[in-house]
Amino acid sequence: MKIHFGIHLFLSLVSLCILVAVYQYLSDLKTCSCFIEKQHPKYKVNIEFLQFYQILEIVSLFVFICFLTMYQTKWAKLSGSKQGMKFFLLLSTMIVLFISGYMSYHSILMYFMSKEDCLCVNQWQKYIIYIQGTFNSIYFLRLLFLFIFVCLLIVFNTKKNI
Numbered sequence: 001m002k003i004h005f006g007i008h009l010f011l012s013l014v015s016l017c018i019l020v021a022v023y024q025y026l027s028d029l030k031t032c033s034c035f036i037e038k039q040h041p042k043y044k045v046n047i048e049f050l051q052f053y054q055i056l057e058i059v060s061l062f063v064f065i066c067f068l069t070m071y072q073t074k075w076a077k078l079s080g081s082k083q084g085m086k087f088f089l090l091l092s093t094m095i096v097l098f099i100s101g102y103m104s105y106h107s108i109l110m111y112f113m114s115k116e117d118c119l120c121v122n123q124w125q126k127y128i129i130y131i132q133g134t135f136n137s138i139y140f141l142r143l144l145f146l147f148i149f150v151c152l153l154i155v156f157n158t159k160k161n162i
Contacts, residue, residue: 012065016058018128023054025125034118045110050129053103057132093147100140107133 026047029035039045107129114121 009065012061016061019054019058019061022125022128023051023058025123026051026054026129028120032118032120034115035113035121038113038115038118040113043109043113045113046106049102050106050110053099053132056099093143097140097143097147100136100143104133104137104140107136 030047110126111130111133114126116122
């Protein structure tokens with residue numbers, strides 16, 4: 001069990017280094033002239049949001065490491081009321097839907113706005129953003145379909161009980 005903890009911790013630290021490098025890459029893109037010139041006035045990549053997303057990923061990674069440590073050392077078990085958990089689940093689903101959809105949109109925009117000959121854009125970090133956007137698109141669609149399915153089940157279940 002301790003070996004798994006070490007592997008998870010090591011991979012989490014590697015992921016953290018990658019996320020920090022992507023955040024720095026996005027900071028450098030703000031001053032990249034060939035990237036800024038290529039953007040369409042109506043469809044601009046929101047670099048600040050992409051940076052916010054990286055920070056969100058870093059925070060969630062820290063939370064994962066904390067929960068992993070808590071589980072490993074068996075400090076505490078989390079418990080809560082069912083109503084509070086339902087509300088938290090609904091609220092977090094809506095927030096995750098928005099964030100994953102918005103991230104997907106801006107990573108697609110970044111893909112289409114990137115010039116092939118722009119050196120400050122063509123770095124390995126852009127592929128991490130593309131991967132994040134692709135998986136967020138899949139995640140967004142899965143959550144959206146699940147949310148619609150659950151709403152339909154609730155509607156049909158309440159009509160059946162009436």
